[in-house]
Amino acid sequence: MIRTAVASDAVVIGKMWEKLVTYHRRIDDDMPQATANGPELYARSLMNRLEDSHTRVLVAEVDGRVVGYVLGVVVDLVPEMFEHEAGGFLADIYVEDAYRGRGIGRALVENLAAWFRTHGVNHFEWHVAASNVEALGFWRALGGRDLMIRMRANIE
């Protein structure tokens, strides 16, 4: 079952976010590192936006247990020099390891896309770790197309 997140989901979402960050760090040392209180900061930030009409947090429940979530925002991603298109941004998505391969990720994306459409959004963007082969395959299977490559460099 996919449903809108509520305040009592904060802790479990914070923990899933931490797993997402840890997974990224495991496949690539250059991935962002969580601060010591990162999960709490992230969960608090999410919960503060639950009433925000431009933000949607959905969770996937199996047998009463939250096993995945997605965070999306309606946002103007286009600089003012370009034709305006109402757009969405999928900021984070995570499904617990044991529940992958059951269509839960796809269901989260489809439900978020349906919510985007109710806000007049006709496209959305997201970032995928370049080293996350599994996620790239997931997104390409859903019809995701390449837009830009995001690069980083240390300037120590």
Next chain:
Amino acid sequence: MVALWHEKMMLQSQTGSRPALLPDAQNRWAAAVTAWVDDSRCGLLVAEHNQAVVGFIIGCIEDNAPGLAPARIGRIVDLVIDVHSDQSGLGRRLLDPLCAWFKAQEIHEIRVQVSPANPVEQAFWRASGAVEWFDVMWMRI
């Protein structure tokens, strides 16, 4: 600067990139440059040759996402070189002082977005120490 930026955008649009430029995009970009010049979180450097601007770089300091380190990062807004210029090494000569400015502001990580259809730009950034980090993807719904 406006003409150089517009030429880069027109070249990029030939690769089918999205979204499309507005008819008054150059005026809008000129207004944005004025805002960047006045913004203490942004650095803007130009390269001149024979009193003509042959390239520029713009970088801004931004907050990282909640819960992630470092707290602030440097974003390269634009790096544009006149494709007709015979000045080699211009990109590096623009990037190095911008990085020095970032470091003076306690910024030690920079991020930049490049087009997947622009291998020259990708090669420049790789040669400058950048690594491919995230793919920005999209879909219509």
